[in-house]
Amino acid sequence: MPRKPNQEVIDSLRKEILSGRYDHSSFLPSERQLAADFEEGRGVIRTALRNLCGEGLLEIIPQRGICIRKERREKRLRHFLVRQHSFSRDAHETFGILVGICDAASRNYAEAILSFCPPCPDIRELVARYRRNELQGIIFIERPDTPAEQLNSSGIPWVVANRELAFDAVFSGMDFRSIGRLAGQRLLAAGHRRIGTVTGPLDTFIFKEMLAGFRGALAEEEVLLNPDWVIPLGSDSVPGPGGKLYGILSSPERPTAFFAMRDHRAAKLYDACSRFGLKIPQDLSVIGYDDVSWPLAEAHGLTTIRQETHAIGSSSVELLKEWFETGTPPKSRVFTGALVERSSIDKPSA
Structure with missing residues (x-):
């Protein structure tokens, strides 16, 4: 008798695949490894894989294994780290940028992981998290607190929101x-x-x-x-x-x-x-x-x-998304600012 599908396992495995956890250019782990990862029997995993193949999410390559179907392999930004080197209750500028980042993340169904605690994680930890697909890029507010040379050599996409100092980076900011x-x-x-x-x-x-x-x-x-x-x-x-x-x-x-x-x-x-x-x-x-x-x-x-500020935050997410999904650093985006007319300017007094 065919094994009854375990819907919870099917849903969990589907979620992991769609999140980008598994390398889309390679095969899925073995049934044995998946069974260990999900703490289920190999028969439960085999049934779940068969169901996902039926959905068109996976395909079986005879004598090789199971992989994600080609049309499902598009990379999509799903979770990224946001680093702010310092924070205070008077940081009105940062609040506006963060709102823009969170709005753009919501539009793209992505998760922004906010981190304000110094120091920044060691580059080796960041690379390990990137390779485990726990993060797919980093947005630094104002400046990176990890050396740019290390970031560039790591392969992790990174963007600066609101660059106010002179350094080479992909950024969104003011002209x-x-x-x-x-x-x-x-x-x-x-x-x-x-x-x-x-x-x-x-x-x-x-x-x-x-x-x-x-x-x-x-x-x-x-x-x-x-x-x-x-x-x-x-x-x-x-x-x-x-x-x-x-x-x-x-x-x-x-x-x-x-x-x-x-x-x-x-x-x-x-x-x-x-x-x-x-x-x-x-x-x-x-x-x-x-x-x-x-x-x-x-x-x-x-x-x-x-x-x-809102546009700076929002565009930093779009830049990071473009870099992650295309593999190519995009062109920075700058804003000229709008004149807000009130009452503090008049012609010179005689």
Whole structure:
């Protein structure tokens, strides 16, 4: 009498095959190995394999074994690791990127495995997990915490979401030079010619690129950026009396407008202006960048250039999917950012 099919085993084996656990270019493990893996008798496994052949999922190659049918062998991204080197409750930018990653994973019926605990797993562990098909690629947020040379030699597809430093990688991120240009063009269009900027460390890729784009936009209108009005301001620093920003704002020859390279720097500019009784935009126009790092930006009417966090996260999944499924590193994707008009820019006061 034919053995009654064990539906639970059939369903489990089908799920394992469709998940990509088994090498689609080779034969399935032996009945003996499958029986050990599923803790079932060989007869139960044999019946399950016969049923899956009947479904068209598997095919029997006489005197060789059983393999996945050719038309079922398309590679598909199913589970990938997401690494973030640090995390805090104020990481508004990271939250937006993660939402984009999770939305794209859901659209592709893939599992995003989030990992925030330092340090990153050893490369040998990552390779072992990749070969066991426990992960099919890695998305690093901002930068890899595993050396790029090791990742490249491992064969694991990897992508950087929101690259802000200069290194060679497949990435999704912002075009910082175009953001600087857009900020400069917007202030020039309002009639400003005396323009300053508050920036981050100028030896950092993101700020060097934004400053280059900003300076270029001004130069096209024959406006020179006064180097004394380029004010580095750390993310944790608080401008105070005696500082460069206070000295410039207290001068009668101060700029009529500022580009704040990150909205949290615009917040510090707003605070400094309030101490001098300067009104925005009547006395000073301000444009920012990101629309995420200052929660009160909208309430204060800050005109800014949006950092496309959701699109960055979503596209990083599409890049990883393309790399895994084609075997070829894809071209990086960059976004220019949209201008978010509010009320912090006006024409220069007479």
